[in-house]
Amino acid sequence: MELLRCENLSKVYGTGDGKTVALQDVSFSVEKGEFVSIVGASGSGKSTLLHIIGGVDKPTSGKVFINGTDIHSQSEDKLAIFRRRHIGLVYQFYNLLPELNVDENIVLPHMLDGRKPDKERLDKIVEYLGLSDRRSHLPSELSGGQQQRASIGRALFSKPELLLADEPTGNLDRKNSVEIVELLKESNKKFGQTLILITHDENIALQADRIIYMEDGKIVKDDRIKNTDLTGRE
């Protein structure tokens, strides 16, 4: 089932001489449950693409369909609500609100929806992430790896269908990087969250089902490296 479809996305900054083309006519689609990694050099437009998919940036032209909805045709508020429920975002830094502790950061999207978070579920997720003894700590009191784990926890708690990660391990050491990618893969395999991950690291990229290579704002290669198991459970 198709979860995401991008049609002819373009993003241009500035006008005239100062014009920069970040994305040029990008089109692709992603099935539900896929793990896609996007690689490319700096300035290849991968972050821009991710942000447009995530709804935090608007394309100059082109459409993005998630769950069949053209997300950029909505008003800003509606898009925000959509993002809240269906998209999880993990960045390289500053994912967490510095004033809230780990627990509160994790349940934030849920609370934005006005829902009371299920305490048991929160407990389970915190334990799963290995943050049980850090729950009431502020982000400034956590290590980089712990912060990213909390961000992923946030992405898990509200069960968005689409998880977008922009170099989530860029700021971490190797051990932490590995753990983070494992967590993301878990979410992808176990909970069926569609994962699109941007990375520099080829090791990480190869763990995906599919690698998309980008250069100068265009997709240059789209490799499927793993087949979904015939039993549907790979």
Next chain:
Amino acid sequence: MNPYLIAVCVLGLIVIALVVYIAADKNRRRKELDELIEFLTKVQDRDTFPDLGLEAEGRMLILRSEIYKLASTLQEQYAGEVKKNTYMADMLSNISHQIKTPLTAINLMTDALKSGNMDEVQRRRCIANIEDQTDHITWLVRTLLTLAEIDAGVLVLKKESVQVREIIDDIVSGIAIEADIKDVAVEVNVPDENTVNCDKRWMSEALSNIIKNSLQHTGAGGTIRISSEETNLSVNIRIEDNGCGISKKDLPHIFERFYHGEKSDPGSNGIGLSLSKQIINSQNGTVSCESEEGKGTIFEIKIYKSATV
């Protein structure tokens, strides 16, 4: 003007406003519910899975969003089931094909024996052949049954804390002789503390298939290195060999059932690795494989520690 009259008028206005408001609210609720019902109806109709539509604040829409997630998951599962059924049909035909071959051989043998034209040596050879084939069929059936049980979710997997070392040592001692014959060294580097929560017997089976596979593909003078480590999240077991490796073409498919690689043993059936993977997967683990032709193969088995969420 009479103050009472004024008060009554004001009160009346307030009441009217309240009534209008409540009516409008109820109406809105009803409309939302209607939309939701329509949505649900569409969802049930397999052929036209609806779009999510625009989001907004409000309990109804949260509900709709959650229903959508549920529905799409179910949709996926259904598609998966369909695929599985297709797959099962394929597998049945495969199985019958697999069994047909040795059965045919057995038939031939028995016919030959019945005819009585053979000498003692020939007869003995025939009987040995028949034995081999029946063994093979037995193994095949047993393995397929296991797979079926696992597929159906019927297989009971015990959970106990098992020392990795123990399992590995058992397997290694089992293949020691063969390794020796083939002149392949087996190095074991497994810390004693590493333990996993699993079914000992089936885990052994899974690991042993993998190790045997490595052994098959490693030539003389080669080494098989078995190591493990424990992290926060999992226990990782690594089985490394410097054998002939697996080609890039085959690599994505090695865990598929009945897949024959180019370099595989004609005797192998392509199920061993598949079984291992299945067993490991159902014990909260993953198995992956890296390989380079001519250089070697690395199998990485990860058993995750935490409970399923």
Next chain:
Amino acid sequence: MRNTKIIHQVTLKHMKMNSKRTALSVAGIALMVMLLICVFVGKDTAFRYFTDVASARSGAYHFAVYDIDREKLETIKGYSEVTDIGITEDLKLTDFEKSGKPERPFLNIRRYSSEAFEWMNIKVVEGRLPENGNEIVISEAAVQDGSTVKIGDKIEASTFTRYIKNNSEYDTFLSFPLVKIPAGETVELPFNMFYIVPESDEEFYKEHEEIHEPTGYTGKYTVVGFIESPVFEDAGCAWYSAISLTDESMIQSETFNALLMTDAKNIDTDFYTKLIDLVGVSNYDANDQVLIFAGSSSQDALNYIVRGMQIFFVVLIVLISVMLIYNVFALSYDERARYLGMLSSVGATGRQKRSSVYFEALTLLVPALPIGFGLGLVTVKIASKIASPIAQRLFSFSGEGILDFEPVLEVKLPVVITVIVLSIVTVFISALIPARKISKVGPIESIRGNKKAKTKKHKENRNSGTLITRSVSGMLSSRFLKNDKSKSFGIIRAIAIFFIVTVAVYFGTSLINLMADYKLRDNSVRYAYLSDREYCLSMMDSGDLFEFDDIIDQVKEADGVTDVAICRSDMWPLLVQNDTLSDEYWDDFYEIIKLYYPAGEYSREEFEKDFIHGEYDQTSLGVIGFEDEVFDKLAKDVNAVSYGEGDFPCIILNNMAMSTDEYSIYGQTARDYRYYEVKDAFVPGEGDILPVYPVALTRAEAAERGYDLDEIQFPEIELDGPLDLKVIKKVRTDEIGDYLNGTGSMQLYIIVPLSVVDYFDKINSQKIDTAVFFNCDDKESIKLLSAITDQLQDDGGYIYFNSTDSHVAEYKEIIANLISVVLIVFTVISSSICLLNVYSSISALMVSRRKHIAMLKSMGSTFGQLLGTEIRESSGMLLRSFLIAVPVTALICRLLSGFMIRRFGYFTIHYPWVPAIILTAFIIASVLLMTVICLKRENKIDIIEEIKRESV
């Protein structure tokens, strides 16, 4: 230091980047400078203006002495207070053949010294001023009236005094001015007397003749110029002015006049006494109108108030500015820390970092000073232009219109220097603490961007999970509030200051207003119901000079006069026995008097002997008289006891209040301040008899005391014993507000009808003062009446004519009005500055929240939710600020009022509840509005930019 240059350049660059904030700061400082200028230059300009106007009306001199001789002149010269002397001589009249108007056939020859020319505002319209005793200038009125005299003509003068002889059998009365010529007598005419042209009025000269008595003075003069008609020259008099030059050596006559300029600040009452003793009270005139503004110390109350106001304003301005500027630096701290931290890592010292702050302070100051100066001067100029005609309108009225005067900006050098120094000091004081803070910044802070990173120890349960049960905006807002202490403190501080400053300034200014009112205005009891009359002519007993009734008739008969009402009042026409006054009165009185003696040294018995039973066993009683019909109405309005023919009804005014301010014993000051309101000063109640005694001796008493009976004026009716008045009611002025207004004082008063006042006149040796209130729309009548008044005044009469707006022409009243206006404007401006401060703090907070907003938006928060969060945060801050502000304000108000009472005396203090509540509502509304506006602005920012932007 060359190496600080880079720091200054970077600072400058950042200032340019935040051009809006920089501009706002410059504006704030400029505003402060402007206000300081207004306070100082405004005061100087105002005083200068009043002095100019006063000089224009009555001359620039401080004192005038008449009929002195050379000996007295020498004595005066010897006075240290006298800085300059101008001589004037009035040589009386001579014939003016070239006159163009038969009614004005004379020239009044005067001689002025050069100083006198200047001080009397003699202005040349053609030609020049005389340079010696043979030259003369003539009033241009002569030319305007058709005279053929021109420059170069020679005048031969032989001066005389004018007399008229009455050869008829009846007394002759002339008016314009009022002159009575008894039958058969010859009377000297006043200097501004008109001339009856023989050809026009032959009747007159049948029984009268005008006699010219030569003075013996002759002189020859050449006309060298024409001047504006001097102030003392009336259009209706018989002559034109002709003034020549004189000086001390050229003095012709035995006696002459002199104008004195003095070192006004050193004048005290001794000088007045000295001068009066020397020349006699009738030959002395103090130009009060000019003296007031020259800083004479006899005008203590005014000086004190003005000085006090200046200090109050300056302190206020400086405080507010310090607050504003400190906030500006505090807000830019984060940014500065970033680039200074970086510079620190390449070796910038603490001093160099501090210099960044001081450099910014200086750069802000440099443009702000001239802007503020310019604005301030412009404001003062405009304000004075607008205010000056209004001020003049409130001046005493003597028949002249409003002088067309441009107020001149008085900018004194010491003032300019003071303002510059104050501004510099203020800015640098505000910069002190931020400079110190910034010098401590290190490279870590700049890179991490989080100065509190690892230094805080984690406290368990500080941020427990209970907040999750609240709504998301509640959770976010309380977290934000708790964790961003410095920024939220800044806002809380700004709001609290706004509240405190506005209320305190409002309260302080209302107190000053009250004090000015109290001290400067005449708060004595006066007629309320006559306030709609435009003019008032008041008279006191002037012996034989004129009769009240004559003047009243004059008024009534003048053209255009309407709504005439007569009131008579006096403070001391009657006496009452001390035992008529209540115990309460004496008790309070005792408490007051006690304070003039060391504690415990003045016993009640002594007091009773001195004040109650001893030699002085009577107290003076004031009288207020209303016309009979009005009195009857008043009596009915207050439900007074009825009275009839033969009764002497009186209403007792029970508005007594005594304080140590009002009563003073010569040479001694009270130990402490006391104020008492006497609720009921009189023993007799409604329906009782109040015995009163006249202030006069009967023949019998005089004889008893051995006085020469011829020397004494005896009353028409000599009473033997008291006059019994019938008390028909006891009231307070607030109960009869339609008739009288004013607050209490030490003077006792009764209200009686005019018929009773007439009777008092008869039993007294002096008549009770009379005031005539009326409306008039005929300018000529006004001129006439004021001319009459002036002439009678010159003759020694006590008669005053003025418009009721100014009630006895107090310049102090004008000041009091102006003070109110200034105070209001000031309150508004200082509050505006504080409000600006609040806005910039909130704005800065929102800017610092950009990242959070970006993050929340990327997680799916709608604008409405962000708004909810921020509004809750603002509400939290509002609450905290009020918790601080209200007690502090209350304390300040208490202190201010306490201070006021100590210094100035007791009066009802109204704590500003209502304004405070209104202000609270305003603050809440504006803070919330600002939050919404700033958030809307931040909402437009690009989420991506913020997320991508890293700390350095």
